[in-house]
Amino acid sequence: MEYVEEEDTDTKLAILASILTETSTSPEELLELLLQADGSVEKAVENHLDKYIGQPSATGKRKPLEKQNSIMDHFGGPPSPKRLKASSELVSGASGSFDGPDVASMLKWTESAERKKREFEKPLHVYLPEHLESLAPCTLHLNFLPPDLAKRLTQRLLDESKTWKSNQFRLFDKTVSSPHTTCFYVEDGKDWVSGGFSYNGKPLPDVRMFPPELMEAKPYVTLLVNKILSERERMRYQIPAGEWEPNVAFTNLYAGAHQSVGAHADQLTYLGPHCVIASLSLGVEREFRIRKTTPGVKNADSAARALSIHLPDNSLLIMHPPMQETYKHSIHPARTLTPHPIIGTSRINITYRMYRKSYVPPDGGKKCRCGVTAVLKTVMKQEKNAGRWCWMCDNREKPCGFFEWAEFEESGELKAR
Ligand SMILES: O=C(O)CCC(=O)C(=O)O
Numbered sequence: 001m002e003y004v005e006e007e008d009t010d011t012k013l014a015i016l017a018s019i020l021t022e023t024s025t026s027p028e029e030l031l032e033l034l035l036q037a038d039g040s041v042e043k044a045v046e047n048h049l050d051k052y053i054g055q056p057s058a059t060g061k062r063k064p065l066e067k068q069n070s071i072m073d074h075f076g077g078p079p080s081p082k083r084l085k086a087s088s089e090l091v092s093g094a095s096g097s098f099d100g101p102d103v104a105s106m107l108k109w110t111e112s113a114e115r116k117k118r119e120f121e122k123p124l125h126v127y128l129p130e131h132l133e134s135l136a137p138c139t140l141h142l143n144f145l146p147p148d149l150a151k152r153l154t155q156r157l158l159d160e161s162k163t164w165k166s167n168q169f170r171l172f173d174k175t176v177s178s179p180h181t182t183c184f185y186v187e188d189g190k191d192w193v194s195g196g197f198s199y200n201g202k203p204l205p206d207v208r209m210f211p212p213e214l215m216e217a218k219p220y221v222t223l224l225v226n227k228i229l230s231e232r233e234r235m236r237y238q239i240p241a242g243e244w245e246p247n248v249a250f251t252n253l254y255a256g257a258h259q260s261v262g263a264h265a266d267q268l269t270y271l272g273p274h275c276v277i278a279s280l281s282l283g284v285e286r287e288f289r290i291r292k293t294t295p296g297v298k299n300a301d302s303a304a305r306a307l308s309i310h311l312p313d314n315s316l317l318i319m320h321p322p323m324q325e326t327y328k329h330s331i332h333p334a335r336t337l338t339p340h341p342i343i344g345t346s347r348i349n350i351t352y353r354m355y356r357k358s359y360v361p362p363d364g365g366k367k368c369r370c371g372v373t374a375v376l377k378t379v380m381k382q383e384k385n386a387g388r389w390c391w392m393c394d395n396r397e398k399p400c401g402f403f404e405w406a407e408f409e410e411s412g413e414l415k416a417r
């Protein structure tokens, strides 16, 4: 299929990490394993298990942390502990991937010496909001919620997370779990619980209502996002400043340093083109890695340098357009973590999103020929069509090959046919 995007190394690393959880392999060791196995996850697992079973680690000692390439090296000066005034000051009196890999394409990886070299180029580490803005279409807002609400939300989602599930996908005829757990919530009062949302060609099995604290945090998110949108240029099809209102949220739990999510762009199926996603972090600081894709370059995911954005507790990262169209993002496995008083070495993430009317079932959206909800994606790699949006069959078991270029109203709503 011409427009299928090949999975990148970060995704393979996440899968490898999810398979090798028992052996506590560091990200660097995983990358080394993958390279030694010519990009084959299957071979890397075999090699590692041979080595692991043959030579169990006697000391359990880890290599010392390498010096990070920090954005500070470019801008000068250490990160200030007082980073920004609390974003929550903006609100007064307010009472607020599933992106699983295409496993078949993972096995098609061929490696060049040039790419191997680039793989080892270290990402640029970003800690401060003012440094991020000139580097990527994202804004970072520290000390976001009032501390008491952040605490209550953390506690609530920690309780909820006991029943969150990992994403399942097929690998070498086995079902493999994504290396973190996740859930999907819709705004209280929306009649969407049985709305028939689908992910990876299957109905989303567990659609829950926003718990009170998720609802309580929503006005904070809405107000800040709209304020920031009013200061930025609106892209074509984008929801105008003042009109962005989140009505759903995906939540993620990373229970410890080795839980992660591989590089992906979020599916646009219900969000439409040039969407905004507001991502709230609670718990331990983790690295959010982003990398610009480069159309027309084979293995484009390694062509641009990665940025590693450090997301501390109670920070809001807003992904602005064209983030989902031109970047991939991931949560990288960590080596060391500083525990958080409520959730120890875990991190909870909430991505507030606005599902658009004409994309939402039962009346909106697009089905492919085989009756499964088609997925809306951007062409990222093919130079000729880079940046164009298309609908594709998302049926993982029996794909029908459906493909159609997407057409939108100027507002960004889906064009009725
Ligand atoms: O945990 C994060 O910050 C990222 C989560 C994510 O990429 C997603 O839910 O699509």
Ligand SMILES: [Fe+2]
Residues within 6 Å of the ligand: 097, 099, 264, 265, 266, 329
């Ligand atoms: Fe994502």
